[in-house]
Amino acid sequence: MQKRPAPREKKRLTPRQNDTFEFIRGYMRKHRKPPTLREIGEGLGIRSGNAVSKLVEALVRKGYLEREPNAARGLRLAGAEEDPFRLDDAPPNLLIISRTNSREPERLRERPGGYLTVDPRLLPGVRHPDRCLIARAGDDGMNGDGIHKGDLLVIEEASWKDLRNGEVAACLVGEMLYARRIFFLNDRLHLRPADRHYTEETFAPEDPGCYVVGRVLSIMRRL
Amino acid sequence: MQKRPAPREKKRLTPRQNDTFEFIRGYMRKHRKPPTLREIGEGLGIRSGNAVSKLVEALVRKGYLEREPNAARGLRLAGAEEDPFRLDDAPPNLLIISRTNSREPERLRERPGGYLTVDPRLLPGVRHPDRCLIARAGDDGMNGDGIHKGDLLVIEEASWKDLRNGEVAACLVGEMLYARRIFFLNDRLHLRPADRHYTEETFAPEDPGCYVVGRVLSIMRRL
DNA sequence: GAAAGAGGTGAAAATTATTTCACATGTTCA
DNA sequence: TGAACATGTGAAATAATTTTCACCTCTTTC
Structure with a gap:
């Protein structure tokens, strides 16, 4: 019996949401950690934290991201926890x-x-x-x-x-x-x-x- | 011609420093982002932010980590930016x-x-x-x-x-x-x-x- | 025996990040 | 033609995080 995570239909993104998602992915590839909302804003030319927060919220709602509330850099790509390369217990x-x-x-x-x-x-x-x-x-x-x-x-x-x-x-x-x-x-x-x-x-x-x-x-x- | 990454002599760690480094590496493998000082403290059973900060400082000084001042989760494994494809330096x-x-x-x-x-x-x-x-x-x-x-x-x-x-x-x-x-x-x-x-x-x-x-x-x- | 280093507590200060609020301007769709 | 949504500004409130201080105990080193 395989525990298949529900396919989780990813809803279609608006152009702006796509920009946001691409920026976040790029940032994570480059820095090996998630960006802050402010950094996303800078990357996209948005001055308001709230605007960024709403974009991120939309990405979470549509199944592209996951968010840890109140945590600094509390974003992660959806499905990252299924990463087969992850080793949770490193050899001693x-x-x-x-x-x-x-x-x-x-x-x-x-x-x-x-x-x-x-x-x-x-x-x-x-x-x-x-x-x-x-x-x-x-x-x-x-x-x-x-x-x-x-x-x-x-x-x-x-x-x-x-x-x-x-x-x-x-x-x-x-x-x-x-x-x-x-x-x-x-x-x-x-x-x-x-x-x-x-x-x-x-x-x-x-x-x-x-x-x-x-x-x-x-x-x-x-x- | 081989591109040898500067030798960067890594100095020897004390047991506690090794614990700290191993925790950070393990956290990064698992969460794909650096831990906060508090999280490190929890992982090692240290209550004082300062104590953690000093341990991290020692790891930076000895060439194992790099640190971005004042940034939340501002840690990265030393040399990570020179080899962006390196996920971590887990043993093969x-x-x-x-x-x-x-x-x-x-x-x-x-x-x-x-x-x-x-x-x-x-x-x-x-x-x-x-x-x-x-x-x-x-x-x-x-x-x-x-x-x-x-x-x-x-x-x-x-x-x-x-x-x-x-x-x-x-x-x-x-x-x-x-x-x-x-x-x-x-x-x-x-x-x-x-x-x-x-x-x-x-x-x-x-x-x-x-x-x-x-x-x-x-x-x-x-x- | 003084100095230096490792490792720690605990609290306050400074910074950085996230969240929430009020208020906009559009677009889309039933 | 509203209702719902997407995208924004800007400020204020809250929470998380890092930094700095003062002080402590050991142990090693000179």
Whole structure:
């Protein structure tokens, strides 16, 4: 079932109304915003605000324009809301964290290293995309899983308590951020690399030397 | 001679400034006109017109916006007037090609497999981002370089003649799409894998069984 | 420890825009 | 030949919007 907006027969315009409509359309193409009544008046050589208002009123009545009462530049072309190019939700722009501010995890977001737009399809199951972060992998410890040093990690912030055994986590260890598979066994956190040149490390859950930022959802890499 | 729009170094934004800029962009996409300061404030939960004004001022100072003093909705995205056809500077939405339509490379774009938004920072040096493509790696032949089967490859379309030896290329071989390092030696195309379980293959440049789609710029992977 | 910057409140002032009023002059159409 | 409509002028009232002030809290930087 398609919701077809009633065809909305557009009534015929008088020459002056057509001038007005053409001016408004031209103005919007050029300035990317609607004109004020005064600007329309100037464009058409009309000195009276009222005269312009009546012309606009006629265009609204005949189905060419829509008007938001009392709003500055409150005009819009009729049917503009059906614009197929309109994106009402832009993909989130995520903050890239740098590893220089690692000592206090609460301040992770304080020194932004820029932003990166990430398609929501790379954030599966995420409820609040804007709360995700991006960081760079600090070493090659996950080479075996195709994560290399410098890769961009898309991270959903989460406590280690919320991670399941075997998930890939982003962890701040000292000054560096690493991707590792995380396991919670015998009251200790195990960070397991996927490369035989690296060794598994374990920490007490509250060890300030190891802070689990969250789960790694996706990776991105510029070749 | 390329008409490069003046570099206009955009300075780094604070998180709050980024929120503001994203809100304004989103509003403009949605409403096709700039927001008022009050509307921005409502969107960001700021009660003071002055606070909004300062944020906008910072965005103007840092080169993201332009402002027409005293005008209602007097904002515009920086550079919008130099490129009137640019709707906004939303990141490009790239077409994902599926390997089902591989027989006729000219028709690569005919059966879209969806679109993915890709940040321009993952498209280094690309002049026409919208002409890039996305495809999935068909095998594990580049495991050694951290590209796995199923990874999303961001591809800049290019003839094999435009690729330099050693670049990572996306190639359609038969029904499958592979990432490989490409070499042109002794009048033949060499597709070199980065995994010892795979062997290098060579083709005559015009062999219809091997079509080079372009260079791989970036990869993305959902874990 | 002073200075500078980011981000904020709240209120008043200045500007810009829209709306409404009274009053015109035509044209069109039943 | 009215009634209804299209097009205007000009002024005043109202509402929306931007600008400016004074002042505040943090945090970073030198």
